[in-house]
Amino acid sequence: xxRITIDPITRLEGHGKIEIFLxxxxxxxxxxxxxxxxxxxxxxxxxxPAEEMPRITNRICGVCPEAHHMAGTxxxxxxxxxxxxxxxxxxxxxxxxxxxxxxxAVHFYALGGPDFVLGPDSNPAExxxxxxxxxxxxxxxxxxxxxxxxxxxxxxxxxxxxIHPVAGLPGGWxxxxxxxxxxxxxxxxxxxxxxGEFSLxxxxxxxxxxxxxxxxxxxxxxxxxxxxxxxxxxxxxxxFYDGKIRVVAPDGSEFVKYEPxxxxxxxxxxxxxxSYLKFxxxxxxxxxxx
Amino acid sequence: MSEQFEPVIVGxxxxxxxxxxxxxxxxxxxxxxxxxxxIRVMCSGRIDPQFVLKALREGADGVLIAGCHPGECHYVxxxxxxxxxxxxxxxMLRQLGVEEDRVQLVWASASEGTILAAKVDSMTExxxxxGPLHWNETVLGGGNxxxxxxxxxxxxEV
Amino acid sequence: MSEKPKLAMYWSASCGGxxxxxxxxxxxxxxxxxxxxxxxxxxxxxxxxKDVEGYPDGYIDVCLWNGAIRNSEGEEMxxxxxxxxxxxxxxxxxxxxxxxxxxxxxxxxxxxxxxxYIDNPSIENxxxxxxxxxxxxxxxxxxxxxxxxxxxxxxQVIDVDYYLPGCPPEPPQIWAxxxxxxxxxxxxxxxxxxxxxxxxxxxxxxxxxxxxxxEKTIARFYRPYEIVPEPGVCLLEQGIVCNGPATVGxxxxxxxxxxxxxxxxxxxxxxxxxxxAKMLSAIASVIGAGEAGMDxxxxxxxxxxxxxxxxxxxxxxYRFSMAKSFLRRANTxxxxxxx
Numbered sequence: 001x002x003r004i005t006i007d008p009i010t011r012l013e014g015h016g017k018i019e020i021f022l023x024x025x026x027x028x029x030x031x032x033x034x035x036x037x038x039x040x041x042x043x044x045x046x047x048x049p050a051e052e053m054p055r056i057t058n059r060i061c062g063v064c065p066e067a068h069h070m071a072g073t074x075x076x077x078x079x080x081x082x083x084x085x086x087x088x089x090x091x092x093x094x095x096x097x098x099x100x101x102x103x104x105a106v107h108f109y110a111l112g113g114p115d116f117v118l119g120p121d122s123n124p125a126e127x128x129x130x131x132x133x134x135x136x137x138x139x140x141x142x143x144x145x146x147x148x149x150x151x152x153x154x155x156x157x158x159x160x161x162x163i164h165p166v167a168g169l170p171g172g173w174x175x176x177x178x179x180x181x182x183x184x185x186x187x188x189x190x191x192x193x194x195x196g197e198f199s200l201x202x203x204x205x206x207x208x209x210x211x212x213x214x215x216x217x218x219x220x221x222x223x224x225x226x227x228x229x230x231x232x233x234x235x236x237x238x239x240f241y242d243g244k245i246r247v248v249a250p251d252g253s254e255f256v257k258y259e260p261x262x263x264x265x266x267x268x269x270x271x272x273x274x275s276y277l278k279f280x281x282x283x284x285x286x287x288x289x290x
Numbered sequence: 291m292s293e294q295f296e297p298v299i300v301g302x303x304x305x306x307x308x309x310x311x312x313x314x315x316x317x318x319x320x321x322x323x324x325x326x327x328x329i330r331v332m333c334s335g336r337i338d339p340q341f342v343l344k345a346l347r348e349g350a351d352g353v354l355i356a357g358c359h360p361g362e363c364h365y366v367x368x369x370x371x372x373x374x375x376x377x378x379x380x381x382m383l384r385q386l387g388v389e390e391d392r393v394q395l396v397w398a399s400a401s402e403g404t405i406l407a408a409k410v411d412s413m414t415e416x417x418x419x420x421g422p423l424h425w426n427e428t429v430l431g432g433g434n435x436x437x438x439x440x441x442x443x444x445x446x447e448v
Numbered sequence: 449m450s451e452k453p454k455l456a457m458y459w460s461a462s463c464g465g466x467x468x469x470x471x472x473x474x475x476x477x478x479x480x481x482x483x484x485x486x487x488x489x490x491x492x493x494x495x496x497x498k499d500v501e502g503y504p505d506g507y508i509d510v511c512l513w514n515g516a517i518r519n520s521e522g523e524e525m526x527x528x529x530x531x532x533x534x535x536x537x538x539x540x541x542x543x544x545x546x547x548x549x550x551x552x553x554x555x556x557x558x559x560x561x562x563x564x565y566i567d568n569p570s571i572e573n574x575x576x577x578x579x580x581x582x583x584x585x586x587x588x589x590x591x592x593x594x595x596x597x598x599x600x601x602x603x604q605v606i607d608v609d610y611y612l613p614g615c616p617p618e619p620p621q622i623w624a625x626x627x628x629x630x631x632x633x634x635x636x637x638x639x640x641x642x643x644x645x646x647x648x649x650x651x652x653x654x655x656x657x658x659x660x661x662x663e664k665t666i667a668r669f670y671r672p673y674e675i676v677p678e679p680g681v682c683l684l685e686q687g688i689v690c691n692g693p694a695t696v697g698x699x700x701x702x703x704x705x706x707x708x709x710x711x712x713x714x715x716x717x718x719x720x721x722x723x724x725a726k727m728l729s730a731i732a733s734v735i736g737a738g739e740a741g742m743d744x745x746x747x748x749x750x751x752x753x754x755x756x757x758x759x760x761x762x763x764x765x766y767r768f769s770m771a772k773s774f775l776r777r778a779n780t781x782x783x784x785x786x787x
Contacts, residue, residue: 011494043562129492142478174707175707338726346775359744381755382728387780
């Protein structure tokens with residue numbers, strides 16, 4: 001059996017390798033995504049003070065430390081039985097939204113973007129953010145850089161540091177927002193909206209206008225109908241900071257909606273001997289789909 | 291095994307009191323365990339916790355800190371700093387899995403040769419009962435960390 | 449093939465924060481693009497290990513390595529990239545001193561595997577399956593690296609040329625260091641001596657911290673949520689643990705300025721080997737208990753009372769530097785708690 005190894009997988013955070021086995025006809029017999037890394041946060045956090053968890057678990061990921069920091073902070077709210085004051089929730093949500101604006105820009109342009117902007121037949125040596133900038137021009141590159149810069153400034157103002165924020169406290173937040181900051185953040189938020197619209201237009205011009213790309217993207221090779229999960233408010237609108245977890249089935253119907261604290265009733269994890277990473281799955285979902 | 295385990299105890303003794311106490315034990319020909327290797331420092335307050343940890347890492351089975359009685363420190367309160375560090379260090383050593391009796395502190399004035407000798411005797415027996423520490427070999431698998439794998443410590447009752 | 453110098457950035461047991469810190473030099477990244485070709489940078493580029501194996505030795509001019517050595521794959525990649533690189537930089541706290549992943553040295557491999565694969569609220573593993581180094585599937589054998597018992601820093605497995613501290617390093621420091629490297633590669637300007645710690649202030653975080661410092665005598669320690677610190681005043685003086693006195697600066701003392709104590713991510717001051725021990729020494733020295741003239745037992749009792757209010761000294765003082773401490777790990781007896 002022919003074997004193709006892709007090592008490492010790239011343009012994401014983390015480690016992985018893919019082993020693809022081809023049968024005699026040259027078709028894929030089976031493929032395995034193996035994750036060769038384990039750090040063991042679950043265990044080495046034991047014995048650490050609870051209030052340090054947001055500052056320890058943010059190191060689970062340095063691309064999205066804000067997410068882990070916020071999860072840890074909300075866990076502290078629950079642990080201490082404290083309902084944060086409305087202003088605390090607003091500051092946290094503002095901080096978190098700035099994170100989304102920079103993080104999505106990174107995904108769109110640097111991580112996922114190169115596949116779409118440069119195409120699947122591009123030279124692997126150029127299929128990256130620098131290749132994207134070379135193709136769409138340095139002016140657009142500067143806009144992406146500016147987007148990240150202003151939102152990371154907000155993250156630093158509100159979270160204490162640009163990467164691995166520190167401000168989360170049980171029921172609170174250690175940074176207050178001044179009127180000056182608020183005004184600047186409002187301006188930044190407006191620029192973020194412009195940038196979002198700009199990016200969608202760029203996608204339309206570079207990707208959606210190219211029929212060959214579109215045919216590829218919607219083809220069987222690149223499409224998998226899965227369940228979809230996100231945090232929503234009472235109107236089922238996306239809210240990144242807080243809300244209920246809503247799961248939508250491949251046919252678009254609502255499968256379940258639950259309080260985050262009830263996660264163990266809906267999600268479980270399996271183990272395979274060929275990967276250090278476990279396999280979280282939706283309980284009661286379609287068999288074989290995760 | 292017929293050979294008894296002889297603990298290696300590194301002692302940090304302050305110049306003005308405890309080192310003189312050790313001297314006195316010598317001139318008075320007091321017999322006591324030879325297991326403590328004395329290192330003279332000007333004051334017990336000079337003892338950086340790094341010294342203690344380095345000694346444990348590099349082969350010591352125990353470390354003794356010795357200084358003047360509180361109120362008698364040549365530098366007024368160097369020994370107070372020493373005991374503050376000692377107490378906090380004990381708490382940390384517990385988390386690192388180093389047995390309580392391996393790091394001890396004694397106050398001994400220049401005339402208290404017998405007290406110092408008695409402490410060395412009792413500590414030697416306590417450490418002998420605990421067995422060798424050999425941190426580098428048993429806990430770190432030997433070498434300088436350039437080994438391919440570091441051995442799991444042998445499960446022992448602490 | 450382009451004549452531009454080659455840059456690599458690789459990660460072992462890390463989090464990606466160091467990669468983002470490089471992106472956070474913002475517009476300066478365009479200069480990096482002008483000067484360098486990327487040779488290997490899994491976070492943002494598609495080069496594979498096979499490409500690196502095919503490079504001539506020393507092909508990569510600068511390799512920025514972040515991540516601690518947690519398993520055999522990290523160790524093998526360290527040896528491979530060392531061979532293929534002229535300069536190896538231990539970038540960030542994980543590579544320099546173990547960082548957060550090295551907290552695992554306070555527990556054991558056994559306890560870790562138990563917590564991850566057997567004993568947790570969301571696991572469904574009735575057959576008690578653990579990851580294996582080799583798994584034979586119908587199509588062929590699948591391999592995984594071996595998980596080491598003890599996390600190591602980069603220079604505990606290979607020769608390192610420079611160390612850039614921080615979790616992650618702060619962008620102004622990163623840019624300053626990159627400029628030195630670029631100056632050396634393009635204009636032959638001198639580099640710091642091999643083995644140097646670069647990108648730091650050389651003095652303690654306290655020097656950069658604007659909080660007002662006076663006399664330190666701590667009557668008791670407070671956990672961060674127990675009091676609201678008085679603004680503008682040194683946190684340590686108020687009883688909130690701050691590792692600033694034993695941490696080298698260069699970060700701008702960001703954490704104390706938002707009321708959260710420094711946790712030491714920039715590592716020890718030059719000349720100090722064991723940062724946790726130094727921090728322990730600094731904090732203990734200013735415990736306001738025990739005085740010359742008191743009864744010996746009373747002194748001990750008072751100090752114990754204050755020390756009781758300080759939780760988790762090992763995890764606090766060694767938060768980032770466990771792999772470089774003299775003892776390197778806890779003697780765990782397999783119970784995972786080290787206590």
